[in-house]
Amino acid sequence: MTLEAPAPVVSDDLTTRAHQDGVKFLLALFVDLTGKPCAKLVPVEAADALQYDGVGFAGYAVGAIGQEPSDPDILAMPDLASYTPIPWVREGLALVHCDPYVEGEPWKYAPRVILKKVLEKADAELFAGAEVEYFLVRRDEKGQLTPADAHDTDQRPCYGARGLTRMYDHLTEVSTAMNALGWGNYANDHEDGNGQFEQNFAYADALTTADRVITARYLISVLAERRGMTATFMPKPFADRTGSGMHLHLSLWRNDHPLFPGDREHGLSETAHRFLAGVLDHAHALQAVLAPTVNSYKRTGATSTRSGATWSPRRPSFGGNDRTHYVRIPEGDRIELRGADGSANPYLALAATLAAGLDGVHRGLHPGETGAQTRPELPPTLLHAVEALAADPVVSGALDAAGPGVAAYFGELKRAEFFDWHGSVGSWELDRYLTAF
Numbered sequence: 001m002t003l004e005a006p007a008p009v010v011s012d013d014l015t016t017r018a019h020q021d022g023v024k025f026l027l028a029l030f031v032d033l034t035g036k037p038c039a040k041l042v043p044v045e046a047a048d049a050l051q052y053d054g055v056g057f058a059g060y061a062v063g064a065i066g067q068e069p070s071d072p073d074i075l076a077m078p079d080l081a082s083y084t085p086i087p088w089v090r091e092g093l094a095l096v097h098c099d100p101y102v103e104g105e106p107w108k109y110a111p112r113v114i115l116k117k118v119l120e121k122a123d124a125e126l127f128a129g130a131e132v133e134y135f136l137v138r139r140d141e142k143g144q145l146t147p148a149d150a151h152d153t154d155q156r157p158c159y160g161a162r163g164l165t166r167m168y169d170h171l172t173e174v175s176t177a178m179n180a181l182g183w184g185n186y187a188n189d190h191e192d193g194n195g196q197f198e199q200n201f202a203y204a205d206a207l208t209t210a211d212r213v214i215t216a217r218y219l220i221s222v223l224a225e226r227r228g229m230t231a232t233f234m235p236k237p238f239a240d241r242t243g244s245g246m247h248l249h250l251s252l253w254r255n256d257h258p259l260f261p262g263d264r265e266h267g268l269s270e271t272a273h274r275f276l277a278g279v280l281d282h283a284h285a286l287q288a289v290l291a292p293t294v295n296s297y298k299r300t301g302a303t304s305t306r307s308g309a310t311w312s313p314r315r316p317s318f319g320g321n322d323r324t325h326y327v328r329i330p331e332g333d334r335i336e337l338r339g340a341d342g343s344a345n346p347y348l349a350l351a352a353t354l355a356a357g358l359d360g361v362h363r364g365l366h367p368g369e370t371g372a373q374t375r376p377e378l379p380p381t382l383l384h385a386v387e388a389l390a391a392d393p394v395v396s397g398a399l400d401a402a403g404p405g406v407a408a409y410f411g412e413l414k415r416a417e418f419f420d421w422h423g424s425v426g427s428w429e430l431d432r433y434l435t436a437f
Contacts, residue, residue, distance in 0.1 A: 012080065013051075014026070014047045014048070014050065014051040014078065014080060014083065014096070015044065015047040015048050015051070017080075017083060018044045018047050018094060019044065021085045021094065022092060023044055023085060023092055023093065023094040024043065024044055024092035024093070025041050025042065025043055025044065025090075025092060025093050025094075026041070026042045026043075026044065026047060026050060026078075026093075026094050026095070026096055027039045027040075027041060027042075027086075027093060027094070027095040027096070028040050028041075028042050028050055028055050028076050028078055028096055028098050029076075029095055029096070029097055029098060029214070029218075030076050030097065030098045030099070030100055030110060030112060031111055031112070031214055031345065031347070032062055032063040032064045032065040032111070033064040033065060033066075033109065033111060033345065033348070033406075033409075033410055033413065034063065034064045034292070034345065034413075035111075035214070035343070035344070035345040035346075036062075036063050036064070037214060037217075037218055038057065038062050038063070039095075040055050040057070040076070042055060050078055050096075051078060051080070053075070054075035054076050054077040054078075054098070054101065055075065055076050055098075056073040056074065056075055056076075057073060057074045057075075057076060057100075058073060058074075059071055059072075059073065059074040059100075059102070059107075062074065064410075064413050065100070065107070065109045065110065066107070066108070066109030066405075066406065066409055067109075071102070072102055072103055073102075074100045074101070074102055074107060075100070075101045075102070076098035076099070076100055076101075077098055077099050077100075077101055078096040078097070078098050079096065079097050079098065079099060080096070081208075082095075082096055082097035082208075082211050083095075083096045084096070084181055084215060086177070086215075086219065088173060088176070088177045088219065088223065089218075089219065089222050089223070095215060095218070097112065097211045097214070097215075098112075099112055099113055099116070100112075100113065106402060107402075108400075108402035108403030108404075108405075108406055109402075109406055109409065110402075111345050111347035111348050111351075112207075112210070112211075112347050113402045114347060114348065114351050114398070114399060114401050114402050114406065115206065115207060115210060115347040115348070115350055115351040116207065117351075117401035117402045118351040118354055118355055118398055118401045119206060119207065119351075119354070121401065122354060122358060123254075123358070124252040124253065124254045124259060124358070125205065125206075125252065125253045125254065126205070126206040126250065126251075126252060126253075126350065126354050127203055127204065127205055127206065127209075127250070127251045127252075127253060128203060128204070128205075128206045128209040128210075128248055128249065128250055128251075128350055129200075129201075129202065129203030129204075129209065129248070129249035129334075130209055130212075130213050130246055130247070130248055130249075130346060131198055131200060131245065131246060131247040131248075131249075132198065132199060132200075132213060132216050132217070132220075132233075132246060132342075133191055133196060133197070133198045133233075133244035133245055133246065133342055134196070134197060134198075134217075134220060134231050134232060134233050134244055134342060135147070135193065135195045135196050135197075135231070135232050135234070135237055135238075135244065136148040136149070136167065136170070136195050136197065136224055136229045136230070136231055137195055137229065137230050137232055137237065138228070138229060138230065145237060145238070146195075147194045147195025148167075148195060148224075148228075148229040148230075149163065149166050149167060149195060151163075151166060152166070152194045152195050153194060154194070155306050155307065156192075156306075156307045156308070157190055157192070157193070157194050157196075157307075158189075158190060158191060158192040158307065159189055159190055160190050163190045164188075164189065164190045167190075167197065169227070170223060170224060170227055170229070171188045171197065171199065172188075173223055174188075174199055174216075174219060174220055174223060175188055175199060177219055177223075178199065178201050178216070181215075183201035183202060183212060184201055184202030185199060185200065185201045186200055186201070186202065187199075187200045188200070191242065191244075192241075192242040192305070192307050192309065192311060193238065193241035193242040193243075193244075193305070193306075193307070194238075194241060194306075196241070196242065196244065199216070199220075201216070203249060203251075206350045206354070209346070209350070210346035210347045210350055213246070213346040214346065217231075217233055232244075232342075233246075233342035233343060234293075234295055234342060234343065235291065235293065235295050235296045235298070235299040235341035235342050235343050236295050236296075236298040236299040236302070239298065240305060240306050241305055241306055241307075242302075242305050242307060242309070242310060242311055243298070243299030243302065243310070243312060243341060243342075244299075244341060244342035245299075245311070245312070245338060245340060245341050245342065246340040246341055246342055246344050246346070246349070247336055247337065247338050247340065248336070248337045248340055248349065248350070248353065249330075249334050249335070249336050249337075250275075250334060250335055250336075250337060250353065250357070251333060251334040251335075252271065252272075252275060252357075258333060259271045259272065260272040260275075260332070260333055260334060260335070261332045261333050262332070265370065266320050266329040266332060266370075267329075267331070267332020267333075268329065268332055268335075271361055272335065273366065273367055274360045274361040274363075274364060274365055274366070275335070275357035275358070275360055275361050276318055276327055276329075276335055276357070276360070276367045277360040277365035277366055277367040277368075278356045278357045278358065278359045278360020278361060278363070278365055279316075279327060279335075279337060279353060279356050279357050279360065280316045280317075280318060280326065280327065280360075280367055280368075280375065281356070281359070281360060281365055282356035282359065282392055282394055282395050283316035283326060283339065283356075283375070283378065284316070284376070284378060284379055284384075284385065284388035284392075285352075285356075285385070285388040285389045285391070285392030285394075285395040285396070286339065286352055286353060286356055286395055287300075287339060287378055287379050287385040287388070288379075288382070288385035288386050288388065288389035288395075288410075288411070288414065289344065289345070289348050289349055289352040289389070289395065289399070290337075290339045290340035290341070290344050290349050290352075290353075291339065291340065291341050291343070291344065291382075291385065292343055292344060292345065292348075292382070292414060293341075293343045293382065293417070294381075294382050294417060294418055294421040295343070296341050296343055296382065297379070297380060297381050297382055297385075299312050299341055300312045300313065300314065300339075300341075300378055301380055311323060311324075311338075312338075313325060313326040313338055313339055313378065314377055314378060315373050315375055315376070315377050315378060316339075316375045316378065317371060317372060317373050317375065318335075318367055318370065318371075319370050319371045320370065322371070323338070325338065325371070326338060326339055326378075337353060339378070348399065351398045351399070351401065352395050352398045352399065354398070355394055355395060355397060355398035355401075356394055356395060356398075359394045381418065382414055382417065382418045383415065383418045385414075386411045386414045386415055386418070389407065389410075389411055390407075390408075390411055395407075396408075
Protein backbone atom coordinates (compact mmCIF):
# COMPACT_ATOMS: atom_id res chain seq x y z
CA MET A 1 0.00 0.00 0.00
CA THR A 2 1.32 3.45 -0.91
CA LEU A 3 0.58 6.96 0.23
CA GLU A 4 -3.01 8.12 0.43
CA ALA A 5 -4.53 9.03 -2.92
CA PRO A 6 -5.20 12.72 -3.59
CA ALA A 7 -8.62 13.95 -2.50
CA PRO A 8 -11.14 14.16 -5.36
CA VAL A 9 -12.08 17.55 -6.76
CA VAL A 10 -15.28 18.69 -5.07
CA SER A 11 -17.72 20.98 -6.85
CA ASP A 12 -20.69 22.68 -5.23
CA ASP A 13 -22.48 22.92 -8.57
CA LEU A 14 -22.99 19.75 -10.58
CA THR A 15 -24.03 21.53 -13.77
CA THR A 16 -20.98 23.80 -13.80
CA ARG A 17 -18.61 20.93 -13.09
CA ALA A 18 -20.15 18.76 -15.80
CA HIS A 19 -19.95 21.54 -18.40
CA GLN A 20 -16.31 22.22 -17.49
CA ASP A 21 -15.50 18.55 -18.12
CA GLY A 22 -17.47 18.29 -21.36
CA VAL A 23 -19.90 15.85 -19.71
CA LYS A 24 -23.15 15.25 -21.58
CA PHE A 25 -24.68 12.57 -19.34
CA LEU A 26 -24.43 11.63 -15.66
CA LEU A 27 -24.75 8.08 -14.36
CA ALA A 28 -26.52 8.49 -10.99
CA LEU A 29 -25.55 5.26 -9.24
CA PHE A 30 -26.10 3.39 -5.99
CA VAL A 31 -25.95 -0.29 -4.99
CA ASP A 32 -28.38 -2.59 -3.23
CA LEU A 33 -27.44 -4.86 -0.32
CA THR A 34 -25.96 -7.45 -2.68
CA GLY A 35 -23.72 -4.85 -4.33
CA LYS A 36 -25.71 -4.72 -7.58
CA PRO A 37 -25.04 -1.34 -9.26
CA CYS A 38 -28.27 0.50 -10.08
CA ALA A 39 -28.35 3.72 -12.07
CA LYS A 40 -30.23 6.18 -14.23
CA LEU A 41 -28.68 8.10 -17.08
CA VAL A 42 -29.33 11.81 -16.55
CA PRO A 43 -28.66 14.39 -19.31
CA VAL A 44 -26.54 17.34 -18.25
CA GLU A 45 -29.55 19.60 -18.92
CA ALA A 46 -31.21 17.96 -15.88
CA ALA A 47 -28.13 18.13 -13.63
CA ASP A 48 -29.68 20.84 -11.42
CA ALA A 49 -32.76 18.70 -10.86
CA LEU A 50 -30.56 15.73 -10.02
CA GLN A 51 -28.50 17.74 -7.55
CA TYR A 52 -31.39 19.33 -5.67
CA ASP A 53 -34.32 16.93 -6.17
CA GLY A 54 -32.63 13.60 -6.85
CA VAL A 55 -33.79 11.00 -9.35
CA GLY A 56 -36.54 8.47 -8.63
CA PHE A 57 -36.45 4.66 -8.64
CA ALA A 58 -39.15 2.06 -8.00
CA GLY A 59 -37.43 0.52 -4.99
CA TYR A 60 -38.87 -2.99 -5.24
CA ALA A 61 -37.60 -3.24 -8.82
CA VAL A 62 -34.09 -2.34 -7.67
CA GLY A 63 -33.67 -5.64 -5.83
CA ALA A 64 -32.43 -6.22 -2.30
CA ILE A 65 -33.15 -2.84 -0.78
CA GLY A 66 -35.99 -3.48 1.64
CA GLN A 67 -39.01 -2.39 -0.40
CA GLU A 68 -42.33 -3.88 -1.51
CA PRO A 69 -44.19 -2.94 -4.72
CA SER A 70 -46.53 -0.68 -2.74
CA ASP A 71 -43.73 1.37 -1.13
CA PRO A 72 -42.98 4.98 -2.14
CA ASP A 73 -40.19 5.68 -4.60
CA ILE A 74 -36.54 5.84 -3.68
CA LEU A 75 -34.90 9.16 -4.53
CA ALA A 76 -31.19 8.89 -5.27
CA MET A 77 -29.44 12.06 -4.04
CA PRO A 78 -25.95 12.59 -5.49
CA ASP A 79 -22.87 13.04 -3.31
CA LEU A 80 -20.95 15.64 -5.29
CA ALA A 81 -17.66 14.63 -3.69
CA SER A 82 -17.93 11.36 -5.62
CA TYR A 83 -18.44 12.98 -9.04
CA THR A 84 -16.19 11.11 -11.51
CA PRO A 85 -15.85 11.69 -15.28
CA ILE A 86 -15.44 8.32 -17.02
CA PRO A 87 -14.67 9.04 -20.68
CA TRP A 88 -13.00 5.60 -21.02
CA VAL A 89 -16.49 4.09 -20.82
CA ARG A 90 -18.19 6.65 -23.07
CA GLU A 91 -17.05 10.09 -24.17
CA GLY A 92 -19.00 12.72 -22.26
CA LEU A 93 -20.06 10.39 -19.43
CA ALA A 94 -19.58 10.95 -15.69
CA LEU A 95 -20.60 8.92 -12.65
CA VAL A 96 -21.82 10.18 -9.30
CA HIS A 97 -22.54 7.98 -6.29
CA CYS A 98 -25.88 8.58 -4.62
CA ASP A 99 -27.52 8.13 -1.23
CA PRO A 100 -31.06 6.72 -1.50
CA TYR A 101 -33.81 8.60 0.36
CA VAL A 102 -37.45 7.70 0.98
CA GLU A 103 -39.93 10.42 1.93
CA GLY A 104 -37.12 12.80 2.83
CA GLU A 105 -35.13 10.42 5.05
CA PRO A 106 -31.97 8.44 4.26
CA TRP A 107 -33.09 4.90 3.42
CA LYS A 108 -31.91 2.56 6.15
CA TYR A 109 -31.45 -0.40 3.77
CA ALA A 110 -29.02 1.49 1.51
CA PRO A 111 -25.42 0.24 2.01
CA ARG A 112 -23.82 3.65 1.50
CA VAL A 113 -26.19 5.15 4.08
CA ILE A 114 -25.31 2.35 6.51
CA LEU A 115 -21.57 2.95 6.20
CA LYS A 116 -22.00 6.70 6.64
CA LYS A 117 -24.01 6.12 9.83
CA VAL A 118 -21.38 3.77 11.28
CA LEU A 119 -18.63 6.28 10.44
CA GLU A 120 -20.60 9.11 12.06
CA LYS A 121 -20.96 7.15 15.31
CA ALA A 122 -17.29 6.09 15.47
CA ASP A 123 -14.86 7.90 17.73
CA ALA A 124 -12.06 7.54 15.17
CA GLU A 125 -11.73 7.79 11.40
CA LEU A 126 -11.29 4.62 9.35
CA PHE A 127 -8.94 4.59 6.39
CA ALA A 128 -8.99 1.63 4.03
CA GLY A 129 -7.32 0.17 0.98
CA ALA A 130 -8.94 -2.61 -1.05
CA GLU A 131 -7.30 -5.23 -3.26
CA VAL A 132 -9.73 -5.93 -6.09
CA GLU A 133 -9.16 -9.39 -7.61
CA TYR A 134 -11.10 -10.71 -10.61
CA PHE A 135 -11.06 -13.21 -13.45
CA LEU A 136 -11.24 -12.43 -17.17
CA VAL A 137 -13.24 -15.24 -18.79
CA ARG A 138 -15.09 -16.35 -21.92
CA ARG A 139 -17.36 -19.24 -22.85
CA ASP A 140 -15.96 -21.80 -25.27
CA GLU A 141 -17.87 -23.43 -28.13
CA LYS A 142 -19.38 -25.93 -25.66
CA GLY A 143 -20.52 -23.18 -23.31
CA GLN A 144 -17.84 -23.98 -20.74
CA LEU A 145 -16.25 -21.15 -18.78
CA THR A 146 -12.56 -20.69 -19.62
CA PRO A 147 -9.92 -17.99 -19.09
CA ALA A 148 -10.28 -15.32 -21.76
CA ASP A 149 -6.63 -15.84 -22.65
CA ALA A 150 -6.48 -19.29 -24.24
CA HIS A 151 -2.71 -19.39 -23.65
CA ASP A 152 -3.09 -18.86 -19.89
CA THR A 153 -2.63 -22.51 -18.97
CA ASP A 154 0.44 -22.58 -16.67
CA GLN A 155 0.07 -24.56 -13.48
CA ARG A 156 1.55 -21.66 -11.53
CA PRO A 157 0.66 -18.53 -13.50
CA CYS A 158 1.03 -15.99 -10.66
CA TYR A 159 3.13 -12.95 -11.65
CA GLY A 160 3.76 -14.49 -15.06
CA ALA A 161 5.23 -11.79 -17.32
CA ARG A 162 3.87 -13.32 -20.53
CA GLY A 163 0.34 -13.75 -19.19
CA LEU A 164 0.43 -10.17 -17.93
CA THR A 165 1.64 -8.86 -21.28
CA ARG A 166 -1.06 -10.69 -23.25
CA MET A 167 -3.66 -8.69 -21.27
CA TYR A 168 -1.66 -5.47 -21.65
CA ASP A 169 -4.34 -3.50 -23.48
CA HIS A 170 -7.05 -4.21 -20.91
CA LEU A 171 -4.86 -3.73 -17.85
CA THR A 172 -3.25 -0.52 -19.04
CA GLU A 173 -6.60 0.98 -20.01
CA VAL A 174 -7.90 0.33 -16.48
CA SER A 175 -4.66 1.63 -14.94
CA THR A 176 -4.77 4.80 -17.05
CA ALA A 177 -8.35 5.43 -15.95
CA MET A 178 -7.52 4.91 -12.27
CA ASN A 179 -4.58 7.31 -12.42
CA ALA A 180 -6.53 9.93 -14.35
CA LEU A 181 -9.11 9.81 -11.57
CA GLY A 182 -6.41 10.40 -8.95
CA TRP A 183 -6.66 6.97 -7.37
CA GLY A 184 -2.93 6.26 -7.48
CA ASN A 185 -2.79 2.92 -9.27
CA TYR A 186 0.59 1.50 -8.29
CA ALA A 187 0.59 -2.13 -9.45
CA ASN A 188 -1.21 -4.49 -11.83
CA ASP A 189 -0.47 -8.19 -11.72
CA HIS A 190 -1.47 -11.66 -12.80
CA GLU A 191 -2.80 -13.45 -9.74
CA ASP A 192 -2.58 -17.10 -8.71
CA GLY A 193 -5.42 -18.46 -10.87
CA ASN A 194 -5.40 -18.80 -14.65
CA GLY A 195 -7.16 -15.71 -15.99
CA GLN A 196 -7.01 -13.91 -12.61
CA PHE A 197 -5.74 -10.35 -12.14
CA GLU A 198 -5.45 -7.63 -9.53
CA GLN A 199 -5.11 -3.86 -9.96
CA ASN A 200 -4.14 -1.88 -6.87
CA PHE A 201 -4.88 1.73 -5.97
CA ALA A 202 -3.92 3.86 -2.99
CA TYR A 203 -5.88 3.93 0.24
CA ALA A 204 -8.30 6.67 1.26
CA ASP A 205 -11.02 7.29 3.82
CA ALA A 206 -13.43 4.35 4.09
CA LEU A 207 -16.33 5.93 2.19
CA THR A 208 -14.12 7.02 -0.70
CA THR A 209 -12.53 3.58 -0.92
CA ALA A 210 -15.95 1.86 -0.95
CA ASP A 211 -17.10 4.19 -3.75
CA ARG A 212 -13.92 3.40 -5.68
CA VAL A 213 -14.39 -0.35 -5.35
CA ILE A 214 -17.87 -0.03 -6.89
CA THR A 215 -16.54 2.28 -9.61
CA ALA A 216 -13.59 -0.04 -10.29
CA ARG A 217 -15.85 -3.07 -10.71
CA TYR A 218 -18.01 -1.10 -13.13
CA LEU A 219 -15.04 0.19 -15.14
CA ILE A 220 -13.29 -3.18 -15.28
CA SER A 221 -16.49 -4.96 -16.33
CA VAL A 222 -17.41 -2.50 -19.08
CA LEU A 223 -13.88 -2.28 -20.49
CA ALA A 224 -13.57 -6.08 -20.50
CA GLU A 225 -16.89 -6.44 -22.35
CA ARG A 226 -15.59 -4.11 -25.02
CA ARG A 227 -12.88 -6.69 -25.76
CA GLY A 228 -15.28 -9.63 -25.79
CA MET A 229 -14.41 -10.77 -22.25
CA THR A 230 -16.35 -11.06 -19.02
CA ALA A 231 -14.77 -9.70 -15.85
CA THR A 232 -16.13 -11.67 -12.90
CA PHE A 233 -15.68 -10.88 -9.23
CA MET A 234 -17.34 -14.19 -8.33
CA PRO A 235 -15.27 -15.64 -5.46
CA LYS A 236 -14.69 -19.09 -6.97
CA PRO A 237 -15.55 -19.44 -10.69
CA PHE A 238 -13.24 -22.46 -11.10
CA ALA A 239 -13.26 -25.32 -8.60
CA ASP A 240 -9.59 -26.18 -9.15
CA ARG A 241 -8.16 -22.66 -9.08
CA THR A 242 -7.59 -19.99 -6.49
CA GLY A 243 -10.59 -17.80 -5.66
CA SER A 244 -10.82 -14.01 -5.75
CA GLY A 245 -10.50 -12.09 -2.51
CA MET A 246 -11.02 -8.45 -1.63
CA HIS A 247 -8.38 -7.96 1.04
CA LEU A 248 -8.92 -4.84 3.15
CA HIS A 249 -6.03 -2.80 4.58
CA LEU A 250 -7.30 -0.91 7.61
CA SER A 251 -6.06 1.82 9.94
CA LEU A 252 -7.62 4.19 12.47
CA TRP A 253 -6.86 7.89 12.71
CA ARG A 254 -7.92 10.68 15.05
CA ASN A 255 -7.25 14.38 14.45
CA ASP A 256 -4.93 13.51 11.54
CA HIS A 257 -2.90 11.25 13.83
CA PRO A 258 -2.50 7.52 13.06
CA LEU A 259 -3.56 5.31 15.96
CA PHE A 260 -2.09 1.98 14.84
CA PRO A 261 1.74 2.45 14.91
CA GLY A 262 3.28 1.64 18.30
CA ASP A 263 5.83 -0.33 20.25
CA ARG A 264 3.78 -3.49 20.74
CA GLU A 265 4.18 -6.73 18.79
CA HIS A 266 4.59 -6.24 15.01
CA GLY A 267 5.04 -2.51 15.52
CA LEU A 268 1.41 -1.99 16.49
CA SER A 269 -0.08 0.12 19.26
CA GLU A 270 -2.32 -1.08 22.08
CA THR A 271 -5.28 0.39 20.17
CA ALA A 272 -4.36 -1.61 17.07
CA HIS A 273 -4.06 -4.82 19.12
CA ARG A 274 -7.50 -4.27 20.61
CA PHE A 275 -9.01 -3.45 17.20
CA LEU A 276 -7.46 -6.61 15.79
CA ALA A 277 -8.85 -8.61 18.71
CA GLY A 278 -12.33 -7.26 18.02
CA VAL A 279 -12.14 -8.34 14.37
CA LEU A 280 -11.06 -11.85 15.41
CA ASP A 281 -13.72 -12.04 18.12
CA HIS A 282 -16.50 -11.26 15.60
CA ALA A 283 -14.97 -13.09 12.62
CA HIS A 284 -17.69 -15.74 12.31
CA ALA A 285 -20.47 -13.15 12.05
CA LEU A 286 -18.33 -10.89 9.86
CA GLN A 287 -18.07 -13.63 7.26
CA ALA A 288 -21.78 -13.29 6.46
CA VAL A 289 -20.92 -9.78 5.23
CA LEU A 290 -17.36 -10.31 3.97
CA ALA A 291 -18.22 -13.56 2.14
CA PRO A 292 -21.93 -13.13 1.40
CA THR A 293 -22.63 -15.77 -1.28
CA VAL A 294 -23.00 -19.54 -1.49
CA ASN A 295 -19.98 -19.55 -3.78
CA SER A 296 -17.87 -17.72 -1.16
CA TYR A 297 -17.56 -20.90 0.89
CA LYS A 298 -16.12 -22.83 -2.04
CA ARG A 299 -13.21 -20.39 -1.68
CA THR A 300 -12.69 -20.46 2.09
CA GLY A 301 -13.38 -24.19 2.21
CA ALA A 302 -10.93 -25.09 -0.57
CA THR A 303 -8.24 -27.60 0.38
CA SER A 304 -6.13 -27.48 -2.77
CA THR A 305 -5.76 -25.73 -6.11
CA ARG A 306 -3.68 -26.26 -9.24
CA SER A 307 -1.03 -23.87 -7.90
CA GLY A 308 -0.80 -25.69 -4.57
CA ALA A 309 -2.19 -22.92 -2.31
CA THR A 310 -5.67 -21.50 -1.66
CA TRP A 311 -4.61 -18.19 -0.02
CA SER A 312 -7.90 -18.30 1.90
CA PRO A 313 -7.98 -18.32 5.72
CA ARG A 314 -9.67 -21.23 7.49
CA ARG A 315 -9.56 -19.86 11.05
CA PRO A 316 -9.63 -16.38 12.64
CA SER A 317 -5.89 -16.16 13.34
CA PHE A 318 -3.37 -13.36 12.93
CA GLY A 319 0.33 -13.02 12.26
CA GLY A 320 3.02 -10.81 10.79
CA ASN A 321 3.81 -10.79 7.09
CA ASP A 322 2.11 -14.18 6.65
CA ARG A 323 -0.63 -14.51 4.04
CA THR A 324 -2.15 -17.66 5.54
CA HIS A 325 -3.82 -15.75 8.39
CA TYR A 326 -7.25 -14.16 8.61
CA VAL A 327 -5.49 -10.94 9.62
CA ARG A 328 -2.02 -10.21 8.29
CA ILE A 329 0.19 -7.42 9.62
CA PRO A 330 2.37 -6.31 6.69
CA GLU A 331 3.52 -3.10 8.41
CA GLY A 332 3.05 -1.46 11.79
CA ASP A 333 0.75 1.19 10.34
CA ARG A 334 -2.12 -1.10 9.32
CA ILE A 335 -3.68 -4.54 9.38
CA GLU A 336 -4.84 -6.57 6.39
CA LEU A 337 -8.15 -8.41 6.71
CA ARG A 338 -8.10 -11.37 4.30
CA GLY A 339 -11.57 -12.82 4.90
CA ALA A 340 -13.46 -10.73 2.35
CA ASP A 341 -13.96 -11.92 -1.22
CA GLY A 342 -14.92 -10.45 -4.57
CA SER A 343 -18.66 -10.66 -3.87
CA ALA A 344 -18.49 -8.49 -0.73
CA ASN A 345 -20.42 -5.23 -0.70
CA PRO A 346 -17.62 -2.78 0.25
CA TYR A 347 -19.92 -0.45 2.19
CA LEU A 348 -21.27 -3.24 4.39
CA ALA A 349 -17.85 -4.91 4.71
CA LEU A 350 -16.21 -1.73 6.02
CA ALA A 351 -19.16 -0.83 8.27
CA ALA A 352 -19.26 -4.26 9.92
CA THR A 353 -15.48 -4.51 10.28
CA LEU A 354 -15.22 -1.06 11.84
CA ALA A 355 -17.93 -1.94 14.36
CA ALA A 356 -16.19 -5.23 15.23
CA GLY A 357 -12.80 -3.59 15.63
CA LEU A 358 -14.08 -0.71 17.74
CA ASP A 359 -15.89 -3.19 19.98
CA GLY A 360 -12.49 -4.76 20.66
CA VAL A 361 -11.02 -1.33 21.43
CA HIS A 362 -13.82 -0.35 23.80
CA ARG A 363 -13.80 -3.73 25.60
CA GLY A 364 -10.01 -3.85 25.86
CA LEU A 365 -9.73 -7.22 24.13
CA HIS A 366 -6.42 -8.98 23.48
CA PRO A 367 -5.87 -10.94 20.26
CA GLY A 368 -3.94 -13.79 21.87
CA GLU A 369 -0.76 -15.31 20.56
CA THR A 370 0.59 -14.61 17.08
CA GLY A 371 -0.11 -17.51 14.76
CA ALA A 372 -2.31 -19.35 17.25
CA GLN A 373 -4.91 -21.56 15.54
CA THR A 374 -7.07 -21.99 18.63
CA ARG A 375 -10.28 -20.29 17.51
CA PRO A 376 -12.99 -22.41 15.84
CA GLU A 377 -12.86 -22.66 12.05
CA LEU A 378 -14.71 -20.04 10.05
CA PRO A 379 -18.30 -20.90 8.97
CA PRO A 380 -18.30 -23.74 6.43
CA THR A 381 -21.35 -22.43 4.53
CA LEU A 382 -23.31 -19.24 4.01
CA LEU A 383 -26.06 -20.61 6.24
CA HIS A 384 -23.65 -21.07 9.16
CA ALA A 385 -22.35 -17.54 8.65
CA VAL A 386 -25.87 -16.07 8.65
CA GLU A 387 -26.64 -17.90 11.89
CA ALA A 388 -23.48 -16.41 13.40
CA LEU A 389 -24.57 -12.96 12.21
CA ALA A 390 -27.97 -13.31 13.86
CA ALA A 391 -26.29 -14.23 17.15
CA ASP A 392 -23.83 -11.29 17.09
CA PRO A 393 -25.34 -7.98 18.24
CA VAL A 394 -22.25 -5.96 17.27
CA VAL A 395 -22.11 -6.98 13.60
CA SER A 396 -25.91 -7.04 13.31
CA GLY A 397 -25.92 -3.64 14.96
CA ALA A 398 -23.65 -2.28 12.25
CA LEU A 399 -26.12 -3.32 9.55
CA ASP A 400 -28.89 -1.73 11.63
CA ALA A 401 -26.92 1.52 12.05
CA ALA A 402 -29.41 3.55 9.99
CA GLY A 403 -32.49 1.82 11.42
CA PRO A 404 -33.64 -1.52 12.85
CA GLY A 405 -34.56 -4.57 10.80
CA VAL A 406 -31.84 -4.40 8.15
CA ALA A 407 -29.71 -7.20 9.62
CA ALA A 408 -32.74 -9.49 9.86
CA TYR A 409 -33.75 -8.62 6.28
CA PHE A 410 -30.21 -9.28 5.04
CA GLY A 411 -30.13 -12.58 6.92
CA GLU A 412 -33.39 -13.72 5.34
CA LEU A 413 -32.13 -12.79 1.88
CA LYS A 414 -29.05 -14.90 2.44
CA ARG A 415 -30.97 -17.84 3.91
CA ALA A 416 -33.20 -17.81 0.84
CA GLU A 417 -30.11 -17.70 -1.39
CA PHE A 418 -28.64 -20.71 0.41
CA PHE A 419 -31.81 -22.81 0.19
CA ASP A 420 -32.36 -21.81 -3.45
CA TRP A 421 -28.92 -23.28 -4.20
CA HIS A 422 -29.52 -26.25 -1.88
CA GLY A 423 -32.77 -27.04 -3.68
CA SER A 424 -31.16 -27.23 -7.11
CA VAL A 425 -29.78 -30.45 -8.64
CA GLY A 426 -26.30 -30.14 -10.13
CA SER A 427 -23.87 -32.26 -12.13
CA TRP A 428 -22.05 -33.44 -8.98
CA GLU A 429 -25.23 -35.11 -7.72
CA LEU A 430 -26.04 -36.64 -11.08
CA ASP A 431 -22.51 -38.00 -11.46
CA ARG A 432 -22.51 -39.43 -7.94
CA TYR A 433 -26.03 -40.78 -7.54
CA LEU A 434 -27.65 -41.38 -10.93
CA THR A 435 -26.65 -45.08 -11.13
CA ALA A 436 -25.23 -45.56 -7.63
CA PHE A 437 -28.11 -47.57 -6.18
